[in-house]
Amino acid sequence: xxxxxEIIGITVLWFFLFGYVxxxxxxxxxxxxxxxxLLTNRQHILTKIIQRYLSPVWEVTNVFLVFFxxxxxxFFPKTAFYYxxxxxxxxxxAIILLAxxxxxxxxxxxxxxxxxxxxxxxxxxxxxxxxxLSVVLTISExxxxxxxxxxxxxxxxxxxxxxxxxxxVVLAIAATLYISAVFLTWYADKAKxxxxxxxxxxxxxxxxxxTMITATGxxxxxxxxxPEHYANILDVxxxxxxxxxMFAGTVYLLWTKRYYGWAFLLLVGQFFVAFFAYGWxxxxxxxxxxxxxxxxxxxxxxxxxxxxxxxxGLGLLLPSLYLLLRLFLFNKDYVAGKKEDNxx
Amino acid sequence: MGxxxxxxxxxxxxxxxxxxxxxxxxxxxGVPLMIMxxxxxxxxxxxxxYILLARRWARGFVITVAVGVVTGTAIGLQLSLLxxxxxxxxxxxxxxxLFLETFAFFFEAIFLGIYLYTWxxxxxxxxxxxxxxxxxxxxxxxxxxxxxVNAFMNTPQGFDLVDGELVNISPLIAMLNPAMPTKVAxxxxxxxxxxxxxxxxxxxxxxxxxxxxxYHKKAVYxxxxxxxxxxxxxxxxxxxxxxxxxxxxxxxxxxxxWHFETAGNAPLILYGILDDGEVKYALEIPYAxxxxxxxxxxxEVIGLDQxxxxxxxxxxxxxxFDVMVTIGMFMVVLSAFYVVAKWRKWxxxxxxxxxxxxxxGGPLSMIAIQAGWWMTEVGRQPWILRGIMRVDEAATSSxxxxxxxxxxxxxxxxLGVGSVVVLRRMFRNxxxxxxxDKMEADRLAGETK
Ligand code: HDD
Ligand code: HEM
Ligand code: HEM
Numbered sequence: 041x042x043x044x045x046e047i048i049g050i051t052v053l054w055f056f057l058f059g060y061v062x063x064x065x066x067x068x069x070x071x072x073x074x075x076x077x078l079l080t081n082r083q084h085i086l087t088k089i090i091q092r093y094l095s096p097v098w099e100v101t102n103v104f105l106v107f108f109x110x111x112x113x114x115f116f117p118k119t120a121f122y123y124x125x126x127x128x129x130x131x132x133x134a135i136i137l138l139a140x141x142x143x144x145x146x147x148x149x150x151x152x153x154x155x156x157x158x159x160x161x162x163x164x165x166x167x168x169x170x171x172x173l174s175v176v177l178t179i180s181e182x183x184x185x186x187x188x189x190x191x192x193x194x195x196x197x198x199x200x201x202x203x204x205x206x207x208x209v210v211l212a213i214a215a216t217l218y219i220s221a222v223f224l225t226w227y228a229d230k231a232k233x234x235x236x237x238x239x240x241x242x243x244x245x246x247x248x249x250x251t252m253i254t255a256t257g258x259x260x261x262x263x264x265x266x267p268e269h270y271a272n273i274l275d276v277x278x279x280x281x282x283x284x285x286m287f288a289g290t291v292y293l294l295w296t297k298r299y300y301g302w303a304f305l306l307l308v309g310q311f312f313v314a315f316f317a318y319g320w321x322x323x324x325x326x327x328x329x330x331x332x333x334x335x336x337x338x339x340x341x342x343x344x345x346x347x348x349x350x351x352x353g354l355g356l357l358l359p360s361l362y363l364l365l366r367l368f369l370f371n372k373d374y375v376a377g378k379k380e381d382n383x384x
Numbered sequence: 385m386g387x388x389x390x391x392x393x394x395x396x397x398x399x400x401x402x403x404x405x406x407x408x409x410x411x412x413x414g415v416p417l418m419i420m421x422x423x424x425x426x427x428x429x430x431x432x433x434y435i436l437l438a439r440r441w442a443r444g445f446v447i448t449v450a451v452g453v454v455t456g457t458a459i460g461l462q463l464s465l466l467x468x469x470x471x472x473x474x475x476x477x478x479x480x481x482l483f484l485e486t487f488a489f490f491f492e493a494i495f496l497g498i499y500l501y502t503w504x505x506x507x508x509x510x511x512x513x514x515x516x517x518x519x520x521x522x523x524x525x526x527x528x529x530x531x532x533v534n535a536f537m538n539t540p541q542g543f544d545l546v547d548g549e550l551v552n553i554s555p556l557i558a559m560l561n562p563a564m565p566t567k568v569a570x571x572x573x574x575x576x577x578x579x580x581x582x583x584x585x586x587x588x589x590x591x592x593x594x595x596x597x598x599y600h601k602k603a604v605y606x607x608x609x610x611x612x613x614x615x616x617x618x619x620x621x622x623x624x625x626x627x628x629x630x631x632x633x634x635x636x637x638x639x640x641x642w643h644f645e646t647a648g649n650a651p652l653i654l655y656g657i658l659d660d661g662e663v664k665y666a667l668e669i670p671y672a673x674x675x676x677x678x679x680x681x682x683x684e685v686i687g688l689d690q691x692x693x694x695x696x697x698x699x700x701x702x703x704x705f706d707v708m709v710t711i712g713m714f715m716v717v718l719s720a721f722y723v724v725a726k727w728r729k730w731x732x733x734x735x736x737x738x739x740x741x742x743x744x745g746g747p748l749s750m751i752a753i754q755a756g757w758w759m760t761e762v763g764r765q766p767w768i769l770r771g772i773m774r775v776d777e778a779a780t781s782s783x784x785x786x787x788x789x790x791x792x793x794x795x796x797x798x799l800g801v802g803s804v805v806v807l808r809r810m811f812r813n814x815x816x817x818x819x820x821d822k823m824e825a826d827r828l829a830g831e832t833k
Contacts (some may be wrong), residue, residue, distance in 0.1 A: 099449070099493035100494055103486065103489050106489065107490070109460065109464070110460060110482050110483055110485070110486050113464055113482070114475060114479030114480070114483045117471065117472045117475035117476050117479070119464075120464045120471035121468045121469065123464070124465050124467075124471060124472075124780065125780050125781055128466075128780060128782040128784055128788065129784050129787075129788070131461055131465055132465065132788045132791065135458045136791060136792070136795050138457060139455065139457070139458060140798070142453060142457075143450045143454050143799055143802065143803070144802070145450070146446055146449075146450030147803070191781040338476050339476055339550070341553045342476060342553060345555040345556070349480060349483055349484055349487070350483075353484070353487035357490055357491070357494075360490075360491060360494045360495065364494050364497060368497075
């Protein structure tokens with residue numbers, strides 16, 4: 041297997057999608073836990089922790105998503121034709137949810153404390169967004185799009201009646217909450233807030249199992265839905281095994297209340313390996329059976345220009361991201377809430 | 385839904401999203417520079433009024449950025465959702481600046497987060513000010529890159545079209561297209577001009593409401609000065625834009641000017657109405673169109689007679705052009721008058737009448753932005769990629785665009801109202817006077833320690 045421009049392109053994009061899955065999940069899950077704690081009158085435990093982490097980074101989260109969808113049109117312009125035409129409704133729903141959630145976050149945090157209802161809406165949107173975005177993954181498995189008069193058309197009834205769709209939706213939600221809870225456990229621990237740590241650790245343990253069960257279930261369902269992909273997944277079984285071991289490691293550390301930082305790192309590793317193994321086995325299809333990374337690829341001149349731009353951009357971004365993390369995530373005083381009043 | 389309907393609703397949705405986004409995007413491009421300016425003046429003069437100005441603007445800015453970001457995300461996705469054929473074709477040539485734009489956002493987003501949460505965290509205030517530089521640069525660059533994409537739609541180049549296939553693609557030549565220099569310059573300078581006048585309008589509004597605080601006076605004076613500079617720049621670059629149009633998109637200029645027959649000594653037609661192909665009640669400035677187009681009062685200007693019927697843009701863009709130019713000229717005169725009046729200490733400068741005009745100047749500038757975009761985008765009709773792809777060939781075949789129009793209209797209504805309400809509440813609950821008193825008290829407490 042040679043390292044072609046196509047592979048470089050999709051790998052870059054997959055990295056950013058992975059980044060979005062992690063930072064987005066933390067963000068979405070946090071909103072849900074916040075709303076849930078309001079409902080159960082435990083808000084005083086969580087709100088501070090959650091806001092201190094989320095406030096400086098919410099806009100950065102969104103850029104990961106923008107980067108992915110702008111990049112995929114850049115590297116693979118034909119995706120605009122297939123996905124653009126068919127995704128109008130699901131993607132618009134996701135945009136609207138993202139818009140309401142993003143803006144109300146800013147309205148609440150910087151503006152003024154509003155109605156409790158917003159917090160609930162905010163929490164609910166945080167679960168609906170991963171659910172609606174995950175539908176794209178389902179569609180990419182094929183079987184839901186027909187070509188009618190040369191135009192791709194999405195068959196909604198087939199999509200909504202398929203068990204695959206719903207398993208992926210459930211996985212998206214469970215994984216969101218699991219990732220978020222593990223991260224926040226670590227963060228709360230660093231903030232020396234034992235009460236919040238305890239609660240979040242409990243949430244993390246609750247959501248661990250559903251994540252694993254649905255993930256496995258999806259692989260089984262693929263056997264009937266997309267045998268070709270299923271066979272490719274079995275080829276990289278060892279990667280999923282590694283991922284599973286890392287999962288066990290996270291749960292073990294959480295269970296024994298130790299090394300929450302390592303627990304989160306293992307979780308990132310677990311999702312990283314699984315995400316890339318999944319992407320690898322999906323290759324070369326962007327959309328079964330119509331679109332592969334090869335026949336949808338842009339011209340060579342553009343591909344090289346994009347890759348050069350990407351490398352140059354990364355040179356700018358990595359130091360800036362490092363600065364952001366150092367100032368807020370790894371700064372003891374900030375995390376512990378000792379430097380509170382620095383907001384404009 | 386037939387294709388015609390899909391095209392119609394796709395256009396409607398695109399127009400709506402862009403027109404809404406541009407309000408927040410304009411503020412997003414211009415305001416960081418104004419915050420920087422105020423903070424810099426404050427540090428240099430050791431004047432806490434300017435520092436507080438910067439701080440309060442920054443707070444408000446977060447709200448507008450949030451709406452800018454979410455509507456920008458919407459338009460970014462909608463381009464592929466509504467115009468898949470266009471994106472598939474154009475993406476091969478013009479994806480580079482779109483991709484670069486995301487880096488600009490990234491850069492801006494990271495440093496905005498840092499800037500907002502590090503007030504008073506640095507001993508040396510200048511370090512904090514430096515954090516704004518990447519924010520302003522990032523915002524400016526996103527405007528530059530996206531405008532390059534739009535320039536490409538007007539004068540596509542950097543490829544050859546052979547049997548419907550694009551070959552010999554050169555992303556850099558596509559970016560350096562003839563529409564790019566004037567368009568980018570005009571967009572950036574209008575964003576700065578508009579942001580300055582909006583901030584001036586807010587200060588003038590508070591003065592009119594009865595606050596006589598020097599804080600607001602400083603804000604108004606500073607912003608009108610900045611606005612004057614950029615409104616002059618805008619008018620100059622607008623003149624260059626006219627020359628660009630005359631050379632590369634003569635049909636757009638001719639439609640905007642109701643210039644039907646190719647002729648020399650062409651007059652500029654302002655205002656008026658079109659009655660059965662005849663211009664009535666218009667103001668004619670002799671030779672001015674020839675001057676706008678070629679810097680020569682006798683030069684020949686291409687008229688609409690040179691174009692096939694189905695390639696002539698809608699003639700109503702004339703009104704958009706009038707609105708834009710009128711407002712542009714008005715703002716130059718108004719801000720010049722105010723600055724001179726302040727300088728010569730004329731009484732009229734502080735009169736309620738002038739303050740009212742300054743208050744109007746903010747919204748007026750925003751209207752000029754809208755008029756300018758509508759002129760240039762409608763003036764590109766019927767093309768989406770001039771000379772290469774028509775709008776009706778570009779649109780989606782999906783049947784649900786009409787419902788999406790309704791859904792997004794609701795969304796923008798909520799966002800628009802929400803942002804105004806939140807901004808008002810934010811500043812009303814925390815008036816300047818209170819905050820200045822608090823700053824004073826903090827300082828005294830610090831001195832006695
Ligand atoms: C505050 C807003 C504002 C003001 C005061 C002006 N403009 Fe403008 N104009 C714009 C905001 C704008 C814009 C929104 O930024 C446009 C739309 C697209 C673009 O490139 O810039 C534009 C486009 C635009 C175009 C079309 C360019 C093209 O299609 O490529 C021309 C010829 C002018 N302008 C000319 C002028 C002149 C002669 C002005 C005299 C004062 C003027 N503008 C004031
Ligand atoms: C078709 C046109 C446009 C598209 C596709 C587009 C796309 C976007 C996207 C995706 C974002 C959100 C980025 C994020 O997540 O941070 C955004 C925000 C922004 N856009 Fe647009 N945009 C368009 C037009 C414009 C124009 C004309 C300008 C400037 C004159 C502009 C300036 C900005 C700025 C400064 C932001 C950052 C948010 C802010 O500071 O308000 N955009 N845009
Ligand atoms: C990336 C750059 C841009 C792209 C790809 C783009 C794309 C489009 C498309 C597809 C349409 C609908 C087709 C048509 O009616 O002509 C359109 C129209 C329009 N666009 Fe742009 N646009 C871009 C930049 C902008 C910007 C920055 C603005 C400013 C806000 C803008 C404002 C408009 C308006 C007002 C219309 C309505 C024109 C009409 O009625 O025909 N566009 N644009």
